[in-house]
Amino acid sequence: MSHVILDLVQNSVSAKADKVEIKLTASKRQDLLSVLISDNGKGMDEEQVRKATNPFYSTRETRDIGLGLPFAKMMAEQANGDFKILSKPSKGTNVYFSFRLSHWDCPPIGDLSATFVSLFIFHKEILVIFKVKSDDGSFTLSNQEIYKELSASQITEQWVIEWVREYFEKNLVNTLKEG
Amino acid sequence: MSKKINSLEDLRKLRAEKEKLTSPREGDNIQVIVGMGTCGIAAGARDAMLALLDEINKKNLKVNVTQTGCIGMCEKEPLIDVIVPGKSRITYGNVTADVAKNIVSQHLANGQIVQQNVVGKIEE
Numbered sequence: 001m002s003h004v005i006l007d008l009v010q011n012s013v014s015a016k017a018d019k020v021e022i023k024l025t026a027s028k029r030q031d032l033l034s035v036l037i038s039d040n041g042k043g044m045d046e047e048q049v050r051k052a053t054n055p056f057y058s059t060r061e062t063r064d065i066g067l068g069l070p071f072a073k074m075m076a077e078q079a080n081g082d083f084k085i086l087s088k089p090s091k092g093t094n095v096y097f098s099f100r101l102s103h104w105d106c107p108p109i110g111d112l113s114a115t116f117v118s119l120f121i122f123h124k125e126i127l128v129i130f131k132v133k134s135d136d137g138s139f140t141l142s143n144q145e146i147y148k149e150l151s152a153s154q155i156t157e158q159w160v161i162e163w164v165r166e167y168f169e170k171n172l173v174n175t176l177k178e179g
Numbered sequence: 180m181s182k183k184i185n186s187l188e189d190l191r192k193l194r195a196e197k198e199k200l201t202s203p204r205e206g207d208n209i210q211v212i213v214g215m216g217t218c219g220i221a222a223g224a225r226d227a228m229l230a231l232l233d234e235i236n237k238k239n240l241k242v243n244v245t246q247t248g249c250i251g252m253c254e255k256e257p258l259i260d261v262i263v264p265g266k267s268r269i270t271y272g273n274v275t276a277d278v279a280k281n282i283v284s285q286h287l288a289n290g291q292i293v294q295q296n297v298v299g300k301i302e303e
Contacts, residue, residue, distance in 0.1 A: 007220050014248070060248075067217045111225075118225050121232070122215070122246045149190045156244060158236035159197055161229075163190055 001035070002110030004075065006118055007068040008037050008095055009128070015041025015093065019127040026101070026109075026134050026176045033106060034081075034098035044087040052085055072097050079103040109176065113168040119143065120164055121156055132172045139175045141168060209242045209287055214258040216249030222256035223275065230276035231259070234283035242287060255298050261286055270299035 005022060012020045017039035025034045044052065044059075051057040053073045058066030069085070072095070076083040079099035087093040099106040119128050120143050129142040146164060147155070154160055213219070213228045228244070235242050252258060255272030261282065262268045269292055271282060278296050285291045 003220050003225070006215075006225060007217050010215060010220075010248070071217070114225055114229060118215070118228060121228075121244070145187065146190065149187055149194060154194070154197075156232055156236075157197075158233060159193060160190075161232060161236075163193060167186075167190075 001033075001075075001107045002112045002115040004068075004072050004107075005035060005037070005112070006115040008072060009119055009123075011068055012037065012039035012041050012093070013123055013126060015039060015043070017041030017092065017126065019129075021129045021131065023131045024112075024133070024176065026132075028101060029135050031101050032098055033101050033109075034096065036094060036096045038092065038094045040092040043089045043091050043093050044085075045089050049085050049087050053083075069095070075099070075105075075107055078105040079107065080105075112173055112176075113165045116141075116143075116168050116172075117161055117165055120146070121161070124152070124155065130168075130172060132175045134175050134177075137175045139171045141172060208264065209240070210260075210262040211242055211244045211287070212260040212262070213244065213246050214248070214250060214256060214260075215246040216253075216256075218249050218253035219256045219258065222253075224257035226276050227257045227259065227274045227279045231279040231283060234280045235287065238283060238288050240283070240287055252298065258298070263287075263290065265303060266290075267303050268301040269297055270301075271296045272298035 009020055009022065020037065020039045023036040025032065048059070052069050055067055055070040060066060073083040076097040076099060080103050081098040081100060082096065084096045085093065116130060124147065127142060127144050129140065131140045132138060150160060211231065213224055215224050232244060250258065252272065257274045259271045259274045259279065259282065260268060261271065271278070271293065273296060274282070278293070281293050285293050
């Protein structure tokens with residue numbers, strides 16, 4: 001699932017968003033794993049929203065195939081979850097999808113910290129906020145608060161990547177696991 | 180809640196330490212572009228990219244790493260482009276973490292192209 005999140009945030013970036021918020025909830029009590037990705041990009045009109053989950057539609061101009069959203073929808077449906085897109089032109093897009101935690105086909109969360117590191121390295125100009133919530137805790141982390149501590153050339157240096165990874169792992173991933 | 184073991188304060192300290200140690204790196208600014216479309220991500224571009232950065236840092240090379248979307252060779256993903264100034268632009272396909280490390284140590288560090296993974300070449 002960490003790959004799906006990375007992929008959908010890339011969509012937000014292509015939609016010229018400068019703020020993307022990723023909310024992850026894992027709750028054993030509610031038997032729910034959910035992801036909400038909200039951006040302030042250029043958004044979509046009703047027609048585009050309707051077409052967005054068709055694998056043979058894409059806003060890209062090179063080819064007519066886009067698979068990010070159709071994949072997310074398929075995975076959610078396979079695990080008895082929900083899938084929704086709320087979007088308005090020039091207002092941005094919210095993509096929500098969820099899974100039943102107990103379902104056979106509930107995807108593993110995967111390497112979330114690697115997803116964060118990828119976003120951290122490639123999208124310096126965008127505010128990326130990760131929010132994680134479980135039954136007994138929550139944690140928030142944004143890329144910009146880390147950039148503040150660093151100079152631009154340091155961002156791709158190994159000690160920074162390692163630190164970010166560890167920081168993310170210890171806080172966000174642990175919060176999720178405890179849920 | 181588990182104890183938060185490190186914080187931004189640690190990062191500040193770490194930065195101060197590192198700045199004492201490292202001098203600015205000189206270089207000719209090689210550019211590496213990683214394909215991060217749906218196909219690339221699904222094929223493992225994220226891991227290839229992290230392995231790439233890991234190796235670049237180990238070798239202390241000055242390289243610009245950027246990303247792009249799908250370029251239409253999805254079956255050969257993960258794809259990585261290497262642009263060494265003044266040389267042909269090389270596109271590598273099926274780049275696993277190990278291949279990424281090879282590309283760094285052979286191509287970026289020594290200028291030797293990793294032939295078995297080349298899928299395209301644009302002459303300078």
